[in-house]
Amino acid sequence: MVSSAREEILGSIRRHLPASETFVASDEDHSLVQGESRDVGVKKDSESLIKLFAESLEAVDGHCVIVNSEEEVIAAVRRILNDLRATRLCPKRLAISDSDEIRYLVDSISPDLDEVAMTPSAAELFGFDVGLSSVQGAIAETGTLVLEADREQNRLISLVPPVHIAVLDAAKISCTLGETLEVLYRDGRVSPAITFISGPSRTADIELTLAIGVHGPQELYVVVKRA
């Protein structure tokens, strides 16, 4: 009888382990008690979370703009595009993800650009200058954006173009990584692809000199819209 590689490996594990007790999936509370970070005592009200998120994002070279309404989101995005016009990253083509949260932006910003396309194909995306998406959550203590692939097609839009503009609903900001994990694992299931983004892409592989903008975006803007 030919034993499969799987059986051989599992068999090897069992043979080499000391006789182990019956396995019981542990019910112990494994969540860490609050008090991990220097931000212990941070008030968890909305304004404190927004402030902490903004500080953390800026600390990883992201840009944060805080606004109060859809009109202000539009104005903020237009201002970002305008600022970029003066740089090498002069935006002409913008890809926007198909999300109810930001649909109002499609027509509002199109006059500023040569092309606004909704969720172009992967191959086409390489020709776009800006990716605009919403996000499914955020972590205040690290300035992290949380994306869930089955809720929005933002996986590639947030990655391929050299600029990513993310619109974040302030109500979705969690304080800690631990809390975020709890939110993500609900009803016994996680999304097929979850991505955490903390700032623009970077490397220090050449003489440990920091270079921003490697394979992922070079600029990350987050427009936080208060509830």
Added chain:
Amino acid sequence: MLVSLFVTCLVDQLWSSVGVSTVEVLRRVGCEVQFDERQTCCSQPAFNTGYRDEARQVARRFIEIYESSKAEAIVTPSGSCAAMVHHLPELFSADERWQKRAHAIADKTYELSSFLVRVLKCEDVGASWSGRVTWHDACHGLRDLNIKTEPRKLISKVKGTEFVEMDNADSCCGFGGTFSVKYPEISVAILDQKIEAIERAKVDAVISGDASCLMQIGGRLSRKGSDVKVMHIAELLASQM
């Protein structure tokens, strides 16, 4: 208090003044010092090189010698030897009886500076020595036995001594027992970084709690024709200049 001195083979043969100083200091702070002349070695060289049977042979002798002592503590002027004694139970993990005996000995074995400060609660031993010094944290004493503040406290009370902290005082000097002769080039490369730090500190002497580190550091300083002295903490504490 009655203490039994474990002088270490290195000090016995190559650096007797460390042993003499240790006795003087212990007597000065009120201890009665016993020296069992049968003692030789704690077995560290064999243990560290992987010769466990040979290590056990020597370790059993060590344990037997000190079991016969009525002293409340075994004191040694070496962090690495004290750490080795604390590892003896591990060496006898397959022999419950010897392991128990090893534990009993390990539990009352102390490196000199930690004995003075933690057990006798003594920081001022009435020493005086004029000059500028820095301290090298020997690895085993530091990482196995947590000896860090004790020597610094003792040095701070020596009259006339100016203490300065050098860069990376807690970095290895490159000795590592047989490593120093199995890989001498690497050993000296590591050592040179320590020497650079010592030179930057502009001191008259480097102090440490391990004769092995001092041999390594002193050997290079001497080869380079440096005026910087190496001194064991026992010698500094015994000084009354």
Added chain:
Amino acid sequence: MNHLSSETFDDNAKSALVDMQLRGALRNATSLFGKRRLAAAESLQNWEELRSKARSIKDDVLLHLDQYLEQFVATAESRGAKFHWARDAAEANQIICKLIADRGGKKVVKSKSMTTEETHLNVALEAAGMEVVETDLGEYIIQLADETPSHIIVPAIHKTKRQISELFTAELGIPPTDDVDKLTATARATLRDRFAQADVGISGVNFGIAETGTILIVENEGNIRLTTSLPRTHIAVMGIEKVLPRFSDVDVFLKLLPRSGTGQRLTTYQSFITGVKQHDAAEGPDELHVVMLDNGRSRMLAHPITRQSLACIRCGACLNACPVYQQIGGHAYGSVYPGPIGAVITPQLVGLKKTAQLPYASSLCGACREVCPVKIDIPQLLLHLRGEITEAAVNVRRSEHLAFRLWAMAMSRTWVYRLSAKAGGILQGLLVRNGKIGKLNKLGWLAPPLLAWTSGRDLRPIESKSFRERWQSELKQRD
């Protein structure tokens, strides 16, 4: 290019020590990483608690590895992932080559994976006629240079800007530059085409989560996200020890890994991939294949001392802290995994015969143990391996064992010890000048350790009066 072997470690090390450019690069990199790691650890009040927690999670996993693996595989399979099991490196490479060939694949993009370095996957892929490009910048650089990585986190740390510029000029035709942004932009532009055209993406796995069937991969550059989301087929290679029990366990490990590796709170991107997409139209690969690699890991479970080797999360902190690594770098070890962790797992993965020097290339200072986020007691492991090596009499000179037997005999009998010391004290007269033993040449062969010592250091001689003699004559009579 000739890749160094662990059998010639001492020669490798000697060559590294005379490479002043390498030593300067290592000094800068390791001290910078060390400072950043320390600052990052100190920013968390409960760093020690986290380390203990992580270690206890790993201990639980390793003691029940078969069960957690079965849970992981079952859950991931229910989400559409396909699993393949590789007993050794050759089998892993075979599986991967076949997966790609069966799909008519030819163009492969790869993200950094130490496990695939371990199996020498690229060699196998190229032999099978596939085009494979490393997309992590450091790995891309060494691929162009036909070298192996010299550090777990920064593979090209041994190369200067100038060397990289020369490499890019030779291989990519760009004009020489020492502008890091320009060099990075060149790599980005070249690799984007490769991403766009790739049939298959191959990645490693940092953690596999049993509870949800998720693979978690962390990075800063974005190449892992591209590798695992653009091509139609994603192959993930995972060591069997990388599994964690619960989704919530990620919290502890994401607090420890980035801080230990680079001093960052979090690396720029984390990708949590669970099975495959639910709808054809959605983004992402159509297929996910996970290759589970044993290659000697299951054997390490047998002994509590060796079992802890499998707790390693590949952060590289031990390399940066190690005084030996700091002087010689990674290539000298002649193995995929260098530094302290390399010195302990390489002999276990590859066997003692070719790697017997590695566990001895350490001063046992313990700095590695201090910085390890999962509290692996590397010095304990080194000593254990040294014991195994002498017992197996592998690569050990008979004269050394004999010397220690004689030593043990002398140390067990006080009179022999005293006599030997006296004899040494007399013989050394041949060597002592001006109160010390200086550089030896002719007579050094009598005692190789003496020759080795005195090549760089003077040696204190045996004193004419030992401590015990002074005890007798000066100290004993008092009180």
